[in-house]
């Protein structure tokens with residue numbers, strides 16, 4: 001569970017971007033954060049892995065094992081340990097384009113293996129099997145030996161998702177993962193997120209500008225406006241009025 005209590009974020013330039021955030025996200029939820037550009041979505045998402053530190057309040061993460069992390073106090077080894085359990089995805093695919101899809105997925109383990117093995121690129125049989133399993137889950141096996149750079153944008157984003165699940169994280173945070181894709185590919189990638197969420201029981205939190213996709217695939221919607229949560233509930237309860245509150249009168 002991820003629990004935000006009275007979280008505030010003020011950037012050093014004085015910009016107040018998160019205001020009194022109180023939120024509990026349970027293990028296994030698929031959550032979309034929506035809101036206008038500048039509402040604070042990315043800032044909020046990246047407080048979870050402490051890429052952004054908060055100005056006040058608390059964020060506590062309790063893993064399925066029962067281990068608890070108090071984010072504001074985390075540093076060094078403990079912060080690295082938490083980050084291995086949180087997969088981070090973004091709009092850029094961040095694949096190594098010259099390498100095969102398989103190598104890309106295998107490489108996602110580098111942070112978790114012995115440094116000498118990482119340098120020479122030596123992977124154990126079970127690590128290779130796991131990488132193939134991740135590719136199979138996303139129906140990408142036939143591309144295993146294709147260079148990542150030769151794939152379409154949608155396929156590359158799905159390789160990025162395969163890389164992320166190969167780390168075996170409990171939580172995936174994804175910052176606008178479909179905004180560079182056309183509507184068909186964006187739907188496919190959202191299908192994959194949903195599949196990973198349901199089958200692998202990973203908690204997924206995404207920032208997304210496509211309200212239709214958020215409503216179609218996610219179990220819970222959080223609407224942010226000027227750094228405050230103005231909606232937190234089921235997609236079914238999002239009405240035109242709610243969208244007006246989140247996006248303003250012109251929606």
Ligand SMILES: Nc1ncnc2c1ncn2[C@@H]1O[C@H](COP(=O)(O)OP(=O)(O)OP(=O)(O)O)[C@@H](O)[C@H]1O
Pocket residue numbers: 011012013015017035036037038039040041042043044207
């Ligand atoms: N490092 C920073 N220093 C100062 N201000 C920042 C920094 N990063 C973001 N901001 C500001 O914080 C506000 C919220 O930005 P954020 O990226 O969280 O919004 P967003 O809702 O994700 O927007 P978008 O949908 O465009 O990605 C913006 O006004 C932005 O300019």
